[in-house]
Amino acid sequence: MKTYKAQYKIAGGVHPEYHKELTRDKGIEIMPLPPLLHVYMSQHLGAHAKPILKKGDKVLRGQLIGESTGFVSAAVHAPTSGTVKNIEETRTAAGTFTQTVEIEPDGQDQWTSSLTPISNWESTDSKVLLNAIAAAGITGMGGAGFPSHVKLSPPSGKPIDTIIINGAECEPFLTADYRLMLEHAAEIWEGARIISKILGAKNIRIAIEDNKPEAISAMEKAIGTADDSVHIVILPTEYPHGAEKQQIFAITGRQVPSGGLPMDVGVVVQNVGTALAIRDAVVNGHPLTERVTTVTGLPLAQPKNVMARIGTPYSDLIKFCGGINGVAAKIISGGPMMGLAQSSLDATITKTTSGILVLPAKAVTFYEAMPCISCGRCVEACPVNLMPCDLSQMLEAEDYEAARDCNVMDCVECGCCAYECPAHRPLVQYMRQGKARVSAKILEEKAKQAGKEKK
């Protein structure tokens, strides 16, 4: 095993205030069961799951309650044992609407035995492991929530030689992954080996930013005397080193082509939380029913890293953390750079909720957007070498064709441009809207093309 600093310098990047001191020394606390759990059927990227239960049904913890409805989709399981109270459509933290299964816990928290633990995974066929992961409904736990079984089954023409376990956690405020690395290093390492066995990848890289020396030494200790195919790569503390494609470049020097996926350059990236969940699914036979989330922010009485069940309402989490002192001006699901502002505390924890951030009034300013002054700071900050200034003006004028030619689809929505913009332009929102419009256009063109070919 080797530990060294990343060799390649990513484009752009910013240095926001990190504020990790609020929760970095707080151990993971297990939250007691809330009175009601609202489990969304859309926990992940891709097609929503389909609820398979009725009102009044009894469920056990880990029992399948929503079945996967396509290849890019993931199963959803009951987070505890209890009764199904209701199934209706509600608003998620992302602002979309999805079927939601409301479960009243019975307090027993009894596990189902639908998945069989695989203790000797080293001598088990990869396909069996992959099926176990799909059945456990594991999705990426870093933020985007890409179903893991899809990521771990690349098409045959694309061999994977390197896997990266992402422990960078470059978002300010969040410390969930950091605490996982301190407290569950050995399990994460086992998860990494399971992933590498499934993919047949010979190299394992563990990526950690240099502001987390304790995590680096914890992982070093867990890995112990592994051979030279395992490297711990120390990334500089700079946002967005946790972004998949940027991290791949910083570690391997390989650039994921525009519109491509990491598997195109022989790499698969998984978050440390995902590695842990995969290990839990394979070794213990436990579906994904809980996750660690950082509940933080200055107005909170006791910021904490909480192990909470999927479906726990934000309001219960905030109550568990001592409630809010004074007035909260903004509540964000996720971190401050990429998180989603919330209009209420009704949303619940999903497989991708890495944090809940409460900001006080003095940290939130409502700016009025001004015209672009072409200072170029956003261009310097963009990690994918786009020109956010030009793009935002094209999108403001609703010229989606021009924005498409200027590669708006490559935007990763990291927020570096908007963070730097002195005119306070809502650059990321323009990009999101542009991406939505352009992808609708692309779909339309594809459908037209398919129609023509049929003729």
Add this chain to the structure above:
Amino acid sequence: MNIIVITLLVIGGIGLVCGILLALAANFLAIKEDPRVEKLLEILPNANCGSCSFAGCADYAKAIIVDGVAINMCTPGGPDIAKRLAAFMGVELQAMERKVAIILCGGDKEKAPRRSTYNGIADCTAANAVDGGDKICRYGCLGYGSCSRVCPVGAIEISNDLAVVHEDLCIGCGLCAKTCPRGLIKIIPAKRTIHVLCSSKDKGPVVKKACKVGCIGCSICSKLAPNEAIKMDGFLARVDYTKDLENIELVEKCPGKCIIKKHDLK
């Protein structure tokens, strides 16, 4: 002297040969275009709005001549243009009625409040993508004016955070209907007067919390309306614009106050 004559002869000769070649080419390579297409184009409004589902007025004119497409598809032109097209083509005038857009929401600033402060891009699609829109009602008009910006004739006004169509200006092209992220805009016959100005499929109590003029799904109107001219779609009453409906007592009987009668414009 000699040189001048020779030069004139050579250049004149070249000109003559080229002229003859061009004349022949014009004759043999000519694209045969029906002169009627141009005449039709003079009749059509030339707004190129695309509401006829063709790429523009020229495309539609060509389709009428070549493919024999119906002459009553130009919505902005209305019955007048259709009459002239029919006279020119020597066909019988098919039924053609003027169509206008209607916004099936009546929740303005006072009647349907917002639940959060939104200070992003003033565009409905963008606002709808942030936490599902800032209005309490998840179906109602957001009022950021995306429809009014695409309207080629300026017929949509945002009044009190609610889009309102000026029916006398509307040409019924349907661009607004395609733009609205909440799908609130329908293109309907202009002579229709009774409308359910709500698109909320939520149950009654939810609607009541969100809006003072929402459809609570009581289904009184659907029972009163003759010939199933109003049908219930879950908890929402929808007018079936293919059927006649002149039942004015509906307006008074609606407990949600979301059924209205508009002036007849013809």
